[in-house]
Amino acid sequence: MNHDAIGVFDSGLGGLTAVKALNEILPNENIIFFGDTARVPYGTRSRQTILRYTREDIAFLRRHPVKMIIAACGTVSSMLGTNSPVEDIPFTGVVWPAAQKASEVTENGKIGVIGTPATIQSSSYENALHTINKNIDVTAMSCPLLVHLVEYGYTSRDNKITRLAAEEYLTPIRNAGVDTLIMGCTHYPIIKEIIADIMGDNVTLLSAGEEAAKYAKSCLEKQDLLTDRTEPGHNIYYVSDSVSSFRENAKNFLQDAAHGQVFSSRI
Amino acid sequence: MNHDAIGVFDSGLGGLTAVKALNEILPNENIIFFGDTARVPYGTRSRQTILRYTREDIAFLRRHPVKMIIAACGTVSSMLGTNSPVEDIPFTGVVWPAAQKASEVTENGKIGVIGTPATIQSSSYENALHTINKNIDVTAMSCPLLVHLVEYGYTSRDNKITRLAAEEYLTPIRNAGVDTLIMGCTHYPIIKEIIADIMGDNVTLLSAGEEAAKYAKSCLEKQDLLTDRTEPGHNIYYVSDSVSSFRENAKNFLQDAAHGQVFSSRI
Numbered sequence: 087m088n089h090d091a092i093g094v095f096d097s098g099l100g101g102l103t104a105v106k107a108l109n110e111i112l113p114n115e116n117i118i119f120f121g122d123t124a125r126v127p128y129g130t131r132s133r134q135t136i137l138r139y140t141r142e143d144i145a146f147l148r149r150h151p152v153k154m155i156i157a158a159c160g161t162v163s164s165m166l167g168t169n170s171p172v173e174d175i176p177f178t179g180v181v182w183p184a185a186q187k188a189s190e191v192t193e194n195g196k197i198g199v200i201g202t203p204a205t206i207q208s209s210s211y212e213n214a215l216h217t218i219n220k221n222i223d224v225t226a227m228s229c230p231l232l233v234h235l236v237e238y239g240y241t242s243r244d245n246k247i248t249r250l251a252a253e254e255y256l257t258p259i260r261n262a263g264v265d266t267l268i269m270g271c272t273h274y275p276i277i278k279e280i281i282a283d284i285m286g287d288n289v290t291l292l293s294a295g296e297e298a299a300k301y302a303k304s305c306l307e308k309q310d311l312l313t314d315r316t317e318p319g320h321n322i323y324y325v326s327d328s329v330s331s332f333r334e335n336a337k338n339f340l341q342d343a344a345h346g347q348v349f350s351s352r353i
Numbered sequence: 354m355n356h357d358a359i360g361v362f363d364s365g366l367g368g369l370t371a372v373k374a375l376n377e378i379l380p381n382e383n384i385i386f387f388g389d390t391a392r393v394p395y396g397t398r399s400r401q402t403i404l405r406y407t408r409e410d411i412a413f414l415r416r417h418p419v420k421m422i423i424a425a426c427g428t429v430s431s432m433l434g435t436n437s438p439v440e441d442i443p444f445t446g447v448v449w450p451a452a453q454k455a456s457e458v459t460e461n462g463k464i465g466v467i468g469t470p471a472t473i474q475s476s477s478y479e480n481a482l483h484t485i486n487k488n489i490d491v492t493a494m495s496c497p498l499l500v501h502l503v504e505y506g507y508t509s510r511d512n513k514i515t516r517l518a519a520e521e522y523l524t525p526i527r528n529a530g531v532d533t534l535i536m537g538c539t540h541y542p543i544i545k546e547i548i549a550d551i552m553g554d555n556v557t558l559l560s561a562g563e564e565a566a567k568y569a570k571s572c573l574e575k576q577d578l579l580t581d582r583t584e585p586g587h588n589i590y591y592v593s594d595s596v597s598s599f600r601e602n603a604k605n606f607l608q609d610a611a612h613g614q615v616f617s618s619r620i
Contacts, residue, residue, distance in 0.1 A: 124402045125392050130505070132595035135391045138619075230505045231498075231514070238397070238497045247498070247518050254514065328399035352405075 088311040091116035091322075092302065093152035095143045098126030098237055099332070100272035101158030102339035104180070104295035105321065108156075111303050112312070115319045117346075118150050122353070124326035127233045129161040129202020129271065136165045136204060144171055146324070146353045153311050154178075156302055158295050160271040161202045164210035176305050180294035183301035184268045185214035189222060191290050192266040198259035198289075199226040201270035202233060211270055225262040229255040229271075236273040241338060243279045252277065256284045266290045276338055321346030326353055355578040358383035358589075359569065360419035362410045365393030365504055366599070367539035367562070368425030369606035371447070372588065374566035375423075379579070382586045384613075385417050389620070391593035394500045396428040396469020396538065403432045403471060411438055413591070413620045420578050421445075423569055425562050427538040428469045431477035443572050447561035450568035451535045452481035456489060458557050459533040465526035465556075466493040468537035469500060478537055492529040496522040496538075503540040508605060510546045519544065523551045533557045543605055588613030593620055 092108060092115055094101055099121050108117055120143055122128075128136050140162045147155055154176045157163050163179025170177045188197050199211040206228035215222045232255070235241070235248045259267065267285055269275055272295035282291060306312050313319070325332045329350045336348075359375060359382055361368055366388050375384055387410055389395075395403050407429045414422055421443045424430050430446025437444045455464050466478040473495035482489045499522070502508070502515045526534065534552055536542055539562035549558060573579045580586070592599045596617045603615075 124398060131391060132598060135594050231501060231507075234498060234501050240498075247514065247521065250517055251514050327402050331399060 087314050088153045089313045089315065090151040090153040091118045093118050093147035093150065093155045094158050095120040095122070095147055095155070096159040096272060097122050097128035097161060098233070098273070099123065099335055099339050100233070100236070101295065102336060103272050103275045103293060104156060104158035104299045106340050107296040107299035108302065109321070111299060113318055114313050114315045117319065117321045118147060118152060118324070119321065120146055120324045121332070122326050123332065126237065127202065128159065129204045129233060130230055131204065133165055133204065136161060140165065140171065142353050146351070154302060154306060156298055158272050158298060160205045160294055164201070164205040164208040167210060176309060176311070178298055178301050178305065180272065180298040181210045181214050181270070183297040184270065184292055184294040185211055185218060187292055187297045188266050188268050189215060189218045191292065192222070194263070194265045195221060196223045196225070196262060196264040198262065198264035198267040199224060199270050200229050200255060200259070200267065200274065201226070203228045203230050205270055211268055225259045225264060227255050227259055232277070233271060233273045236276045236338070237335065239335065239338060241276050243283070248277055249280055252280050253284055256281065260285055264289060266292065268292050268294060270294050323348045324351045326351065354581050355420045356580045356582065357418045357420040358385045360385050360414035360417065360422045361425050362387040362389070362414055362422070363426040363539060364389050364395035364428060365500070365540070366390065366602055366606050367500070367503070369603060370539045370542045370560060371423060371425035371562035371566045373607050374563040375569065376588070378566060378570050380585055381580050381582045384586065384588045385414060385419060385591070386588065387413055387591045388599070389593045390599065393504065394469065395426065396471045396500060397497055398471065400432055400471065403428060407432065407438065409620050413618070421569060421573060423565055425539050425565060427472045427561055431468070431472040431475040434475070434477060443576060443578070445565055445568050445572065447539065447565040448477045448481050448537070450564040451537065451559055451561040452478055452485060454559055454564045455533050455535050456482060456485045458559065459489070461530070461532045462488060463490045463492070463529060463531040465529065465531035465534040466491060466537050467496050467522060467526070467534065467541065468493070470495045470497050472537055478535055492526045492531060494522050494526055499544070500538060500540045503543045503605070504602065506602065506605060508543050510550070515544055516547055519547050520551055523548065527552055531556060533559065535559050535561060537561050590615040591618045593618065
């Protein structure tokens, strides 16, 4: 067993959807979260810039004692592909856990994927799904605006701008007849009601961040790295921009105020 | 006279609207442009982060021989207020030139301002306008999505998402009865057709970047710093993210391909 924290990072606050899931399924674990809010978004930047930011984010987390790292960011996970950026501790991105789950859930073999431009251009989810089952039919769509709409709080179910943008992005996927949709960026579950309204009741929505959290649990279990503490774990949040903007926005992702210390740290 | 270049910087590519104006009114001057495309946008970040990025952008430009610096970014200009970040060469932001022009143009004394959240929260344009004439009635509106819509090319006159967002932001300003609107972020002139459609024919639209370019000309003239070269000047472009994304997007701002060398440079 191991009492170190689980390190989680994201370009912004979307990764908090993974933190929330970890708190639910591993309530005794400590979490250290880093959100690169001074440089969000990543998904519209070049591959080399995203990989540089990724190295810096991981180096920041590794200044703390962490027993596993989760890249709770669809864009980072996509740029890394099957490469692990750390060798001595377990690591996961969100792509493979989400692809695995989607391949189990689909009945008609048609899966939709939404993500940032960098994610979709990389074909990361498509590659993962086809490695699992080459017959899966994938319809992928780049959604450049959705990260911003979520980060700025345009998230209520009746928000006209978000609904219009989501309709534009999702209509071709709905028309392709998918029965499963991977929300391939950890920001998207915040607007899942709008996404569900457009996709309809018969489409299963998968949160990439949640699937990564479940995968992390099984990975730590297998390697006997879970804590045996019985008291609740603590979350510590670091962001690269100001703490105040984190406090304003984090509740959208965690559904209540961030119950942990928050620090601003330049990287 | 002085043959050094004019240095221009922006969070992203919006500042190219100022470069375009400089090329038109000072065709023999060399321009060095820096766009911080690896960290755009600035306008939704905290004051301290924006000021740190500003210092870094200026330090980058000053590695080249420049005779003046233009912060072609409404957000940066607003954070600086009346402080000049350089002492030995002339400097201008976009706020004061635009406010000066607006105060000359308005007939009914009612002026609208649109800008990023950081710009509007700072009340920079309002302060400048009230310093010029305390009776001016200012209606200001924060438009967080517009920078993204422009950077992602959602710029055609019939784009539904951009029109819906612009209508939401501009309706209160139109209802206030302004006769002049300062487009307080250098990205906005790219969608000026949509803005004009919503504001109506009787409202004068002012481009903050263009006004800054005109102010720079008069400033260099007064200090006898213009070149006396008769051949056309050259533009050199630096961006902090990849050159390829610059090439794709720059034509939206310059109306033709960037006629100059483009380099990617980490700062």
